Each structure stands twice: as structure tokens, then as C-alpha cells.
Amino acid sequence: MKIRLPLILVLITGILGALPFIIPHKIAQDFDNEFRNSVLRIIAAFSLVLGVGSIIKHHTYKIQRRKENWEYSWILIVSLVITSIIGLFGGIEGDGVLPTRIGNFSFDIQTIYMYMAIPLGATMFAMLSFFMASAAYRAFRARNFEATLLLIAAFVMMLGSVPLSTYILPRLPDFAEWILTVPNTAAKRGMGFGIALGSLATSLKIILGIERGWLGGTK
Amino acid sequence: MNVSTNPWIWISAILTLGIFSFLYKENPFYRVCEHLFVGISNGYSITFVWHRILMPTLINPVARGERLWLILVAIIGALYFTRFIPRISWLVRIPIAIVMGYGAGASIPRAIDASIIEQLKATVITRSTFETIYAGLWAIIIFIGVIATISYFFFSRERKGILKPLSYLGIIFIMLGFGASFGYTVMARISLLIGRLTFLLRDWLGIIK
Numbered sequence: 001m002k003i004r005l006p007l008i009l010v011l012i013t014g015i016l017g018a019l020p021f022i023i024p025h026k027i028a029q030d031f032d033n034e035f036r037n038s039v040l041r042i043i044a045a046f047s048l049v050l051g052v053g054s055i056i057k058h059h060t061y062k063i064q065r066r067k068e069n070w071e072y073s074w075i076l077i078v079s080l081v082i083t084s085i086i087g088l089f090g091g092i093e094g095d096g097v098l099p100t101r102i103g104n105f106s107f108d109i110q111t112i113y114m115y116m117a118i119p120l121g122a123t124m125f126a127m128l129s130f131f132m133a134s135a136a137y138r139a140f141r142a143r144n145f146e147a148t149l150l151l152i153a154a155f156v157m158m159l160g161s162v163p164l165s166t167y168i169l170p171r172l173p174d175f176a177e178w179i180l181t182v183p184n185t186a187a188k189r190g191m192g193f194g195i196a197l198g199s200l201a202t203s204l205k206i207i208l209g210i211e212r213g214w215l216g217g218t219k
Numbered sequence: 220m221n222v223s224t225n226p227w228i229w230i231s232a233i234l235t236l237g238i239f240s241f242l243y244k245e246n247p248f249y250r251v252c253e254h255l256f257v258g259i260s261n262g263y264s265i266t267f268v269w270h271r272i273l274m275p276t277l278i279n280p281v282a283r284g285e286r287l288w289l290i291l292v293a294i295i296g297a298l299y300f301t302r303f304i305p306r307i308s309w310l311v312r313i314p315i316a317i318v319m320g321y322g323a324g325a326s327i328p329r330a331i332d333a334s335i336i337e338q339l340k341a342t343v344i345t346r347s348t349f350e351t352i353y354a355g356l357w358a359i360i361i362f363i364g365v366i367a368t369i370s371y372f373f374f375s376r377e378r379k380g381i382l383k384p385l386s387y388l389g390i391i392f393i394m395l396g397f398g399a400s401f402g403y404t405v406m407a408r409i410s411l412l413i414g415r416l417t418f419l420l421r422d423w424l425g426i427i428k
Contacts, residue, residue, distance in 0.1 A: 002309040002312075005312075005313070005316075006312035006313060006315070006316040007316075009313060009316040009317055009320060010316040010317075010319055010320035010323070011320065012320065013316065013319075013321040013324060014320040014321070014323050015324060016320075016321060016324060017320065017322065017323065017324025017325035017326075017327075018324040018325065018327050018328055019324075020325075021325070021328035021329065021332075032325075035321065037276070038276055038286075038289065038292065039292050039317070040317075040318060040321060040322075041272050042273070042276055042277050042292045042293060043292065043295060043296040043314045043318055044318060045268045045272040045273050045296065046293075046297060046299045046300075046314065047296075047314070047318070048265065048268050049299045049300055049302075050299055050302055050311075051261070051264075052264075052265060053302070053303060055257070055261060057303075069250065072251065072254045073254070075251055075254040075255055075258065076255070076257050077258065079254070079255050079258030079259050079262065080258040080259075080262045081262070082262070083258065083259050083261075083263060083265075083266070084261075084262040084265045084266065086262075087262060087263065087265065087266025087267075087269070087270070088265070088269055091270070092266065092270050092271075105226065109262075109263060109266050111227065112259060112263070113263050115227040115228070115230055115231045116230065116231070116234060116259050117256065117259045117260055117263055119231040119235050119418070120234050120235075120238060120252060120256040121256065121260070122411050122414060122415055123234070123238035123239060123415050124238055124256070125408060125411050126408060126411035126414070126415045127238060127241065127242065127412075128408050129405060129408035129409050129411070129412050130242060132401075132405050133405065136401070146390055146391070146394045147394075149391060149394040149395055150394040150395075150397055150398040150401075152398065153394065153395045153396075153397075153398025153399045153401075153402065154398040154399070154402040154405070155398075155402070156402070157398065157399050157401075157402025157403055157406070158402040158405055158406055161402070161403075161406040162406075176399075176402075178357075179395060179398075179399045181357075182360050182361060182364075183360070183392050183395040183396060183399070184395065184396040184399040184400065185361055186360065186361045186363070186364020186365050186392050186396070187364060187368050187392040187393045187395065187396025187397070188396055188400075189338050189341075189342060189364075189365050189368075190364065190365045190366075190367070190368025190369045190371075190372075190389070190392070190393075191368060191372070191393075191396075192334055192338060193334070193335065193338065193365075193369060194369070194372050195334070196330045196331075196334030196335050196338075197335075199326065199330055199334075200326075200327055200330050200331065202323075203323040203330070204323075204327065206319060206323045207323050207324060214319055215312055216312070
């Protein structure tokens, strides 16, 4: 029951998922639309419980056991709770039951997202450029012909993306574009076939119950 | 210098500097910003899911007495909660099975169509490929490159005969592709960095226009 029921469900829904592509009839298409836009969206929305629940559980455990850096877990939990309250009761644009404005100062969820989440996320990713450059400095050595090609392609790509390159070599941006659209496309497409075949095999294994890793155990 | 008086700009600037402080070394200021990021992002996700998915798709129609069968879907979705009750935690497999099964099933024909057939169509050389001499030449290079790249990943036969130079040519294409992807990714990150520096120097401090 604990194993068989999920496996039967995955087989049935797997067949249902593939059928609308094969049957272009309106009934099949409507069913597909309804299943994607209602059923899957609702079920997937509930899956957020797993993510948020795990984060809260992990950080509560850290606070309880006074693990290393446990003080910061408070910041995470408090910010999560406050943001959720503001968002759930204050509405997306401050149109909910909870007031999200004091005088001219607005603190609705959209403003919090714009001025806190976006700068934090963008800066995190911006900072990666330093680490990538540092990693590249250590890893990119022209040891052999293949490594030199990798180095040259990366160098041309980076230099060709900045306006300064036109002063050095006027055709460099075009060459960078060519590398991206011709040899890069060829390599990506070649690998893409393998990836597509691999994902097909994995999908089939999941539907047929051969791949059972997603069950999270056999109990 | 025209420093901003908007409190939100100040908050953004302080958080930006907090993350950048990691470049010096890991410090409490960075850790606060890092944890704040995770907390706010999750809080926003909860809000988004509630207002943009659950309210319009589930709660509003059911409250109006329409599409009552969605209650059953909500019950299935609520089975995710059982993950935290060890005795019945296996029930979490039911919503996962539905999402996973439908996703896997739907991906099969789409992967065949988009990732194999359409890509093959784009690779095959026809008369229309030679609209210009360059377009034709680049199409031939892409065709050879695709064959060479695939042959590099072909491990069912020993690399000798035609397979040896072909797979080596595949390495050349792969290296060019990886190099280009790396350069492109670095430049995307650099553009984000420029965006953050512009924010600090223009929007916050008003040093540049």
C-alpha cells in the first residue's frame, strides 16, 4: 500500500500527462489545461509547506541546541514571519486588512521585495563574478591545446561584450557573437541530444516504477 | 553629491554593502544579510503562493460554490503536511506521485519534439540554409560540430578509425562552447555588479548621474 499506491498513481498520471500531446482532441486538451492550471498548481503550492517547514524546523533546532551561529537563526525566522504576516494580511500592494503605510512610509510586501530581496539577491550573484574570476585565474592555464581553446573562447567572449573591445579590435564583438552562435550552438546541441535522451529514459523509468528514489525509502 | 533621503534606498544600500562585506572576510554583518535574504525570500514565496495561486485558483471559486471538486485537490495537497508526522509520513508520496507522474509523462513527448526533432530540423542542411554564403557555411560548421560532439560521447565503440579524429574535433567544439558559456556567465555577473555599483553611486550617494 505504502509503495504500491504511489507507484500506481505515478503510472496513471504519467500516461495522462503524455496523452494530450498525442490526442489533439478538445476534451484531451481541456483536461490537460485544467490539470496543469488547477490541480498541479494547487498541489505544487502546498509543496511550499515542505520547504518552509524544513527551514523553520532546521533553525528552531539550531536555536534550541544553541548550535554554532544560532543567533542568526532568529533573524531568519523573525524576518520570515514578519514578511509572511505583512504579505498575507497586508495584500500584495498594501490592499489587505493590515495597514502597510505610516505617513509616507510604505512597507507593503512588494516594496519589501523591491528594496530588500532584490538588492540582496542581485548583490549575491554580482559577488560571484569575483569568485569566478579568482577561480578562473587559478584553473585556466594554457597547459595544452584544448585548455588554450577554452581560455581563448572565454577571453574573446568577455572582451567582446564590453564597448572597449571595439577600440582594440573593431570586429571582436562580431567574433564573440560568432563563437556564441556557431561553435557554442553546435556543442550545446550535440550535448542537448544526450540530455534529452537521458531525461526521456529517466521519465520512463519514473512512470514505470523502475526509478524509485523519489519515494524516499522503501518503508 | 546628492545623497538619497528615501529610507528604502538606505536600507537597500546597507544590505548591498552587507553582502559585499564578504569580499573582505566572513563577518556578522554579512551573516545577518544572508539570513535576512532567506527569511524575506521565503516570506515572499508564501505571500505569492497564497495571493497568486491559492486564492484565485482554489479559495475564491470554492467560496463562491463553484468547482467544489477542488476541495479534493486541496486535501491531496495538504498531504504534504504529513511529512512532519512520522506515523503517516508515507502519505506525502501521494501528492509527489501526482506531480511527478504528470510532469514525467508530459515531458516525454515534449522532449522528443523540442529537444530532438526540432533540434534535428535546425541542424539538417537544406537548400534554404544557403540563403547567404555565410549562413550556409555556419550551418555546415554547426552540422559537423553536432556530429563531432555526439561522437565524443559515444562510448560503445573503441576510439579508432574515423571515430578518433571525429571525437577529438568534438572536444574542440566542446571547449569552445564551455569557454563561451563561461565568458557569457562572467559577463552576466559583471553586469549585475555594474547594476549594484550604479545603485550605490547614483541612487544612494548621487555621485554619478
